[in-house]
Amino acid sequence: MDEVHGQVRAGRQAAWWLYLAAGAVVIVVYLLISADVRHLISPMVSASATVIILVVVRRKRPHLAAPWYLFAVGMALYTAADTLFGIYQFEGTAVPFPSPADALYLAAYPFFTAGLIALTTVQNRGLGWAGLLDAGIITLGATTLAWVFIMAPYLSSDLSALPLAVSLAYPLADLVLLCMAARLVLATGTRTPAFLLLTAWLCATLGADGLYYSTLATTGAPIAPEVSYTVWMASYLFLGAAALHPSLDRTPQLAEGGQAALSGPRLVLLILLALMGPVLLIVDAGEVRHQPVHVGFISAIVGCLTLLLVLRVTLLARYAQSQAGQARTRAQALERSLRDQTSLQKQLSHQAFHDPLTGLANRALLAERLEHVLSRPSAVGTTGLLLIDLDHFKDINDSLGHPVGDEVLIAVAHRLLGGVRQQDTVARLGGDEFAVLVEDLPSDGVCDYAQRLLGRFKDPFALSGERSVYVAASIGIVAIRELLPPAEALRDADLALYVAKDQGRNRAVMFEPSMSTAQQDQSRIAQDLRYALTRNELSVYYQPVVEMDTGETTGVEALLRWNPRGRDPIQPEQFISIAEETDLILPIGAWILREACLQGRRWHDQTPDRRALTIAVNVSGRQLKDPDFPETVTRILLETGFPASSLVLEITENVLIADVETTAAHISSLRSLGVRISIDDFGTGYSSLSYLRNLPVDIVKIDQSFVNTAAAKDTGIIQAILYLSHALGVDTVAEGIETSEQADRLRTLGCPHGQGFYYAEPMPAQALEQHLAAHPVPELRHPTG
Ligand code: C2E
Numbered sequence: 001m002d003e004v005h006g007q008v009r010a011g012r013q014a015a016w017w018l019y020l021a022a023g024a025v026v027i028v029v030y031l032l033i034s035a036d037v038r039h040l041i042s043p044m045v046s047a048s049a050t051v052i053i054l055v056v057v058r059r060k061r062p063h064l065a066a067p068w069y070l071f072a073v074g075m076a077l078y079t080a081a082d083t084l085f086g087i088y089q090f091e092g093t094a095v096p097f098p099s100p101a102d103a104l105y106l107a108a109y110p111f112f113t114a115g116l117i118a119l120t121t122v123q124n125r126g127l128g129w130a131g132l133l134d135a136g137i138i139t140l141g142a143t144t145l146a147w148v149f150i151m152a153p154y155l156s157s158d159l160s161a162l163p164l165a166v167s168l169a170y171p172l173a174d175l176v177l178l179c180m181a182a183r184l185v186l187a188t189g190t191r192t193p194a195f196l197l198l199t200a201w202l203c204a205t206l207g208a209d210g211l212y213y214s215t216l217a218t219t220g221a222p223i224a225p226e227v228s229y230t231v232w233m234a235s236y237l238f239l240g241a242a243a244l245h246p247s248l249d250r251t252p253q254l255a256e257g258g259q260a261a262l263s264g265p266r267l268v269l270l271i272l273l274a275l276m277g278p279v280l281l282i283v284d285a286g287e288v289r290h291q292p293v294h295v296g297f298i299s300a301i302v303g304c305l306t307l308l309l310v311l312r313v314t315l316l317a318r319y320a321q322s323q324a325g326q327a328r329t330r331a332q333a334l335e336r337s338l339r340d341q342t343s344l345q346k347q348l349s350h351q352a353f354h355d356p357l358t359g360l361a362n363r364a365l366l367a368e369r370l371e372h373v374l375s376r377p378s379a380v381g382t383t384g385l386l387l388i389d390l391d392h393f394k395d396i397n398d399s400l401g402h403p404v405g406d407e408v409l410i411a412v413a414h415r416l417l418g419g420v421r422q423q424d425t426v427a428r429l430g431g432d433e434f435a436v437l438v439e440d441l442p443s444d445g446v447c448d449y450a451q452r453l454l455g456r457f458k459d460p461f462a463l464s465g466e467r468s469v470y471v472a473a474s475i476g477i478v479a480i481r482e483l484l485p486p487a488e489a490l491r492d493a494d495l496a497l498y499v500a501k502d503q504g505r506n507r508a509v510m511f512e513p514s515m516s517t518a519q520q521d522q523s524r525i526a527q528d529l530r531y532a533l534t535r536n537e538l539s540v541y542y543q544p545v546v547e548m549d550t551g552e553t554t555g556v557e558a559l560l561r562w563n564p565r566g567r568d569p570i571q572p573e574q575f576i577s578i579a580e581e582t583d584l585i586l587p588i589g590a591w592i593l594r595e596a597c598l599q600g601r602r603w604h605d606q607t608p609d610r611r612a613l614t615i616a617v618n619v620s621g622r623q624l625k626d627p628d629f630p631e632t633v634t635r636i637l638l639e640t641g642f643p644a645s646s647l648v649l650e651i652t653e654n655v656l657i658a659d660v661e662t663t664a665a666h667i668s669s670l671r672s673l674g675v676r677i678s679i680d681d682f683g684t685g686y687s688s689l690s691y692l693r694n695l696p697v698d699i700v701k702i703d704q705s706f707v708n709t710a711a712a713k714d715t716g717i718i719q720a721i722l723y724l725s726h727a728l729g730v731d732t733v734a735e736g737i738e739t740s741e742q743a744d745r746l747r748t749l750g751c752p753h754g755q756g757f758y759y760a761e762p763m764p765a766q767a768l769e770q771h772l773a774a775h776p777v778p779e780l781r782h783p784t785g
């Protein structure tokens with residue numbers, strides 16, 4: 001499409017050049033040939049311009065066709081007039097005055113004028129008063145000249161009415177045309193070649209006319225008429241060329257605003273024109289000074305000119321005012337946008353260094369401050385860094401939703417801010433992790449400072465909707481004792497925080513170098529644990545659970561053992577939590593469950609007497625949260641053929657209580673299979689007996705910390721647990737019985753089942769088989785874990 005368009009344009013451009021060249025040749029021919037025939041050439045040129053305008057405007061349909069049709073009519077009238085004139089010349093007859101040719105010439109003017117008005121008014125919606133005033137001043141200036149040199153002599157001559165009228169009509173028509181031409185030429189904006197050619201046509205026409213009539217009235221003959229004829233012919237050529245030029249389609253965008261402004265040269269021109277009248281009178285040009293009519297007329301023109309100039313200057317002043325107003329508005333807008341930009345910049349830099357939720361400093365700002373503080377030797381002994389992590393915050397998010405979680409974080413931020421001094425920096429590092437950089441430590445030291453902050457968590461946090469939640473926190477503390485990189489200070493605080501969490505949360509722990517070693521050990525354990533299953537390093541030990549009255553083994557607890565290749569055995573307490581963190585507990589937990597069930601099935605099959613033997617398997621909180629867990633248990637029971645009623649799943653009390661809602665569904669679906677649920681380490685978690693009533697469990701395992709002490713308080717607790725369990729129909733196992741005294745005491749208290757080194761230590765399956773041979777399993781009665 002573009003290509004076709006380009007080709008058409010190129011064609012038109014070529015035609016334009018051809019037309020100009022042909023026109024130039026015609027003019028040369030005109031000048032060379034004899035006088036009687038040369039005047040027949042002129043109508044040919046004007047006819048060509050007429051035809052070109054009509055063809056181009058019809059075919060190209062430019063945006064603005066009307067002015068061009070008007071020009072075409074004017075040119076057609078010129079053609080007719082030139083033809084008549086040429087015929088007179090050719091025939092050698094004197095041209096009568098006025099002749100029909102004059103009528104045709106004069107008839108063309110209104111069309112040209114109308115065309116120009118249409119071009120400036122229709123297309124550009126008027127060029128405004130300024131343009132009109134400028135054109136008016138120019139025209140009036142020219143009028144004084146015309147009056148003095150053309151019209152006054154005609155009026156003083158003895159011409160009869162018709163020749164006089166025709167003689168006056170030419171300059172008058174020219175003046176009107178000049179006014180319109182000036183308006184167009186003075187307009188500012190993009191000037192296309194077509195527009196420039198149109199301007200050239202007007203200048204040539206008016207110039208040739210001016211030259212022709214300048215001496216006609218006074219001397220009776222035009223000065224250099226051949227020059228005027230040639231220029232007229234050139235003017236036709238310009239109009240034709242303007243129509244033919246490809247830029248005709250592009251409308252020149254004439255501007256009004258620029259017109260109101262007054263350039264220096266234009267101002268000088270306007271003043272000179274205004275002075276024209278007085279000067280002509282002073283020098284008595286055309287000898288009109290002694291003729292009162294002419295003096296009066298010229299004075300009237302001068303008066304009009306002055307008025308127009310005053311109006312023009314007023315317009316200029318108004319324009320200057322509006323320009324100044326605009327400049328002021330622009331300056332104000334600029335000032336506003338500068339202000340906006342500055343505040344935006346401030347906002348951005350605030351955002352870059354602050355947490356959007358709480359408004360506290362963010363990790364980047366803390367790092368920067370830490371860097372600054374730790375670069376000064378004075379920081380040693382006076383600076384502390386606290387890393388604060390909310391305990392079980394995930395549970396709040398999970399159970400109450402994220403918006404509530406956000407509210408809690410904001411409330412915590414406020415509490416922390418309320419507990420620190422002005423020189424300290426409180427930051428939110430992300431999630432539920434906060435930090436406080438303490439400078440110029442208070443005299444009671446960083447530990448007391450941390451304890452005070454912990455104390456601020458004692459009261460519940462009030463939330464919207466009259467709700468409130470208790471949130472505890474763990475704190476890792478680093479006291480700066482040597483200048484160290486900020487990253488190391490943060491890492492040490494993190495280790496101390498980890499230990500605080502590990503020690504049961506809701507506490508502040510000071511960093512000690514040994515923690516680094518422990519951390520390295522943990523990393524190594526996490527690394528090695530990945531291969532423990534595939535390298536067959538895991539095994540299962542079984543510890544008997546006995547009936548206290550008879551000493552008979554009613555069940556066994558499966559306990560995980562890990563013997564890493566080339567290293568000492570690692571205790572479950574050391575690696576179970578790591579397995580939970582790394583999610584390795586999922587495959588490991590499934591593995592031990594399968595092993596235990598397979599083994600249980602074997603024992604059941606070996607002797608029918610052992611059918612009552614139960615197997616208890618520990619289940620971690622992470623496993624219980626796994627949506628596939630009930631399915632895994634079902635599948636393993638099916639695959640191994642171990643009866644669900646002989647399987648006990650031990651779940652630590654803390655897990656049960658912290659996640660009642662999420663785990664309750666799993667527990668009930670497991671219980672519906674026939675599997676029993678046991679609360680492990682009962683008494684260590686929330687230690688609230690009332691929980692027993694609501695928990696969907698079958699067995700309670702009293703934690704060994706109550707069992708292997710002789711404290712009266714612990715005995716009381718055991719009694720209460722036993723009493724409540726009995727009332728609720730829940731079975732009880734006492735863990736960690738080490739001595740005969742402990743066993744006797746529990747028996748006396750009425751505890752039905754016990755487990756501990758006193759009866760048997762955890763042992764491999766084979767050893768347990770021998771143990772069972774010596775300690776037979778009782779008849780199928782009420783199996784226990
Ligand atoms: P737990 O479930 O409470 O298991 C009882 C722990 O007490 C066992 O430690 C056992 O060896 C020990 N124990 C038994 N009798 C006595 C005694 O008379 N005195 C003393 N001081 N200790 C006794 P173990 O095997 O080291 O296991 C520790 C914990 O690791 C377990 O506590 C359990 O929470 C966890 N665990 C062990 N195996 C697994 C497993 O397969 N999966 C999961 N998730 N956790 C396991």
Ligand code: MG
Nearest residue numbers: 557618650680
């Ligand atoms: Mg257990």
Ligand code: MG
Nearest residue numbers: 680681701735
């Ligand atoms: Mg236990």
